[in-house]
Amino acid sequence: MRVLRFILGDQLTHTISALRDIGPDDVVLMAEVAEEASYVPHHPQKIAFLFSAMRHFADDLRGRGITVDYVELHADGNTGSLTGELLRAVRRHAADAVVATEPGEWRVEAMMGTWAEAAGVPVEIRTDDRFLCSRPQFAAWAADRASLRLEWFYRAMREKTGLLMEDGKPAGGRWNFDAENRKPLPARHTVPERRRFVPDALTRDVIELVRRRFGNNFGDLEPFGWAVTRAEALQALADFVTNFLPSFGDYQDAMKTGEGFLYHGVISPYLNAGLLTAEEVCQAAVAAYAADAAPLNAVEGFLRQVLGWREFIRGVYWLKMPGYEKTNALGASRPLPAFYWTGDTDMNCLRQAIGDTRRQAYAHHIQRLMVTGNFALLAGVRPAEIEEWYLAVYADAYDWVELPNVHGMVMFADGGLMSSKPYVAGGNYIDRMSDYCDACRYDVKLKSGVGACPFNYLYWAFLIDNAPSLQGNHRLGNQYRTLERFGPERRAALQAEAHAFLDALPSDY
Structure with a gap:
């Protein structure tokens, strides 16, 4: 019996469930397809990273004696779709069955549901057990909860895994050290140099392919420094744990001109593609704490992102899709x-965050949430349009992780299912956490009028415009009491200024 084992581009893990019990006559299918590379205009570095990582993974499998059928993007007969390549491979290899691992996107899972009938052979879709919380486990946790909050899920995951637990209690006597992780970067502070990787010949070939085919997409293709093998990804993880994790906690919310990485992990592309696993990443951070190589606030903050937030938003995605993306609460x-x-744009904070994104296919979470995301929410951008942008421009973006992050956390489009209030702020927050305002043509200290930071009047106009939906939110009580003191004339002036600014922004490019 010959089984065709289909490995997707974000399943580059040797222990992936689809590869278990692989037999000597089985064939692994991997395919670069135009449909997946172009359903949004992906950043060229994202495409190059994935294609190179896929090709290296295929070579690694071959080195282990496994037969791999790898279909390159420009291969003769490439149908351009996962389904088309599956059907061709079933015929090509006279496969008796297909085995795959559940995908990360609802769209692809729906596609997989058609494969058995189309191929005329049994298709087994196995659980993706690289995550520390399965879909059924999350659904059981979420049952009967009107709202879903990270804090309670995160505590449950700490208890389940035993990570940063001591005698059944959280290390340090607290679950959460977030209050200690909000320091701005000191002036003249020097960030260590990040470990990056020189492209080998295979990666150079991929880069040239991407240049020809996707060179007009948003984003710079070079310099390209991403890890594309598991060995390199492990080196990137070790570099982070040794040189950046100790200061990650203190400065995880900081922003600085020309420093798109700062002390962040920059390992999310490797995690989400499968070159690293969540369990080993969490264990590496906890081991650093145990060895007194990183402080508790840093390790706990990092663990909250990987064990907590990453698992949480995946759970929300699969619990609420496909209807989730259609909501637009505001x-x-x-x-x-x-x-x-x-x-x-003349707004320097946005110019810097978007510039980092263009150059690196990466921006850290505060740039995403409190700069590009904050503006989109204050401006009332259609959720689907900003969601497509985030999905396209970041090397770590896949639908399961991007959609709930942007739809729920950034845009509050789910009405508070996973966030107790909208994450909005005026210019003061950006000024406190970055040096962006120093070189901006707008004055962050001016609240309105000529030369005022647009974030200031957009913030108040947002609260006024959305008062019917938000003024009953207990976490916004102080803000709405302040608005009451403004008086009707000032409120109307703020709305007029904000709407005039937004109406003047071009939307065609």
Whole structure:
């Protein structure tokens, strides 16, 4: 019996469930397909990273004696779709059955549901057990909860895994050290140099392919420094744990001109593609704490991102899809401003965050949440448009991780299912946590009028415009009491200034 084992581009893990019990006559299918490379205009570095990592993974499998059928993007007869390549491979190898691991996207899972009938052979879809919380386990945790909150899920995961637990209690006597992780970067602070990787010949070939085929997409293709093998990804993890994790906690919310990585892990592309696993990443961080090589606030903050947030949003995605993406609790309806694709804006914080994204296919979570995301929420951008942008421009973006992050956390489009209040802020927050305002043509200290930071009046106008939905939110009580003191004339002036600014923004690019 010959089994065709289909490995997707984000399943580059030797222990992936689809490869278990592989037999000597079985064939592994991997395919670069136009449909997956272009359903949004992916950043060229993202495409190059995945294609190179896939090709290296295929070579690694071959080195282990496994037969691999690898279909390159420009191969003769490539149908351009996962389904088309599966059907061709079943015929090519006279396969008796197909085995795959559940995908990360609802769209692909629906596609997989058609394979058995189309191929005329049994198709087994196995659980993706690289995650520390399965879909059924998350559904059981979420049952009967009107709202879903990270804190309670995160505590349950700490108890389940035993990570950072001592005698059944959280290490240090507290579950959460977030209050200690909000320091701005000191002036003249020097960040260590990040470990990056020189492309080998295979990666250079992929880079040239991507240049020819996707060179007009948003984003710089080079310099390219991503790890594309598991060995390199492990080196990147070790570099983070040794040189960056100790300061990650203190400065995880900081932003600095020209420093798109700062002390962040920058391992999410490797985690989400499968070159690293969540368990080994968490264990590496906890081991650093145990060895007194990293402080508790840093390790706990990192663990909360991987063990907590990453697992949490995947659970939300599969619990609430496919209807989740259709919600729009605040009725946001503006088109995405063109500067998200061009970077052409006088707001320096946005120019810096988008510039980092263009150069690196990466921006850290505060840039994403409190700069590009904050503006999109304040501006009332249509959720689907900003969601497509995030999915396209980041090397770590897949639907399961991008959609709930942007839809729920950034845009509050789910009405508070996973967030107790919208994450909005005026210019003061950005000024406190970055040096961006120093070189901006707008004055962050001016709340309105000529030369005022747009974030300031957009913030108050957002609260006024959305008062019917938000003024009953207990976490916004102080803000709405302040608005009451403004008086009707000032409130109307803030709305007029904000709407005039937004109406003048180009949306075509």
